[in-house]
Amino acid sequence: MSEQSTATSDADPILRIDGIYTNIAQYHILQGVDLVVPRGGVTMLLGRNGVGKTTTLRSVIGHWRPHQGRIIFDGEDITSMATASIARAGLGFVPEDMGIFADLTVEENMVLAAISGPINSARLDWIFAAFPPLKTFWKSEAGNLSGGQKQMLSIARAMIEERKLYLIDEPTKGLAPAIISTMARALRDLKRQGAAILMVEQNFAVAKALGDTANVMDDGRVIWSGKMAKLGSDATLQERLMGLSMEVQ
Ligand SMILES: Nc1ncnc2c1ncn2[C@@H]1O[C@H](COP(=O)(O)OP(=O)(O)OP(=O)(O)O)[C@@H](O)[C@H]1O
Numbered sequence: 200m201s202e203q204s205t206a207t208s209d210a211d212p213i214l215r216i217d218g219i220y221t222n223i224a225q226y227h228i229l230q231g232v233d234l235v236v237p238r239g240g241v242t243m244l245l246g247r248n249g250v251g252k253t254t255t256l257r258s259v260i261g262h263w264r265p266h267q268g269r270i271i272f273d274g275e276d277i278t279s280m281a282t283a284s285i286a287r288a289g290l291g292f293v294p295e296d297m298g299i300f301a302d303l304t305v306e307e308n309m310v311l312a313a314i315s316g317p318i319n320s321a322r323l324d325w326i327f328a329a330f331p332p333l334k335t336f337w338k339s340e341a342g343n344l345s346g347g348q349k350q351m352l353s354i355a356r357a358m359i360e361e362r363k364l365y366l367i368d369e370p371t372k373g374l375a376p377a378i379i380s381t382m383a384r385a386l387r388d389l390k391r392q393g394a395a396i397l398m399v400e401q402n403f404a405v406a407k408a409l410g411d412t413a414n415v416m417d418d419g420r421v422i423w424s425g426k427m428a429k430l431g432s433d434a435t436l437q438e439r440l441m442g443l444s445m446e447v448q
Contacts, residue, residue: 211274213238213364213395214259219268219278221251221258228254229265230419236364241386241396243406243427246416247441252399253295255416256366259397260292261285273363286314289363293370295399297353301342305333305352308341312356319360326355329385347378354382358389365389367398371405383409407431415440 214236221229229251236242244252257263259270261282270278277285286292299308309318327334330351336344341352350370357365370386371379379402386409390396400406406413410427423430423440430436 211238212236213273214397215269215271216255216259217269217271219255219258219265219270221254221263221265223254223263228419229258231268232258232416232420234414234421235424236395236397237412238395239390239393240411241390241398241409241427243410243413244397244399244416245403245406245413245430245441248401250416251419252416253368256292256368256397256399259285259366260290291357291360291362291365293353293357293365293367295368295372297349299341299349299352299356301340303341304338305341305344306337308352308356309333309359312359315360322359322361325388326358329388330355330381347374347381350374350378350382351385354385358385362394364395364397367396369399369401371400371402379405403431403437 212235214234216232216234218231218233219229220227220231232251232255234244234255244255246252254263258265259272261277261280265278268278269276272285272288272290275288277288300311303311309323332344332348333351333355336348341349344352354367354370357367367386370382374382383405386396390409398409407427413425413427413430414421415423415430417440
């Protein structure tokens, strides 16, 4: 049952997902996902493992095709658009598997990510300030970076050009607390610049610290939308919506 609050109602959202159904092989993974991402701020996509969060992001970016429903990005219907065109329309994506090129240097990874032209040096300076190891290892092969440094590169690739919306899938997964703090600082910085972010996050402390609005999925659909602060402060609601797998802190 849906418990829509007014927190996510937005007359002109950057992203609106209307009732999408996505199958993977014979499996009905998304079963009517409705989701609104306001312009600016961090929208969290939460829920137990396997409920369809990654599939939702991958449906938006065109990796999976919904067979029903619509995805409207910045006023344009992108439901059937090619992934490259969606990216050019202003959507950055940080996949769960990071999507970096291990055989290429950090520099080459960044150059390839800048799809509209040469890298903007002021933006690169900002990225180096947020993620200093990327400057240190600029000429090194990405495959030789540590797990945390690879995640920094993955996020930096999405941030290298200004996007209207960033989709970020579990950026803190498997990272040490110090690296998680670095990630959180960089994402907070991005948010302060006015970016809109839709983020899947299993670390509830990070979700609480960064999220403005929250959407909780279960069984292929969004079952609750509202203020992250409300969800973060209501342990009974967390338990009911997400059980114990969120490692509620
Ligand atoms: N390529 C695939 N082939 C078959 N089934 C898949 C594939 N990708 C995802 N699934 C299934 O779809 C369901 C939803 O997966 P999805 O990754 O979207 O969930 P999630 O909410 O992001 O969970 P997690 O936190 O574990 O990544 C799961 O049951 C998963 O096993």
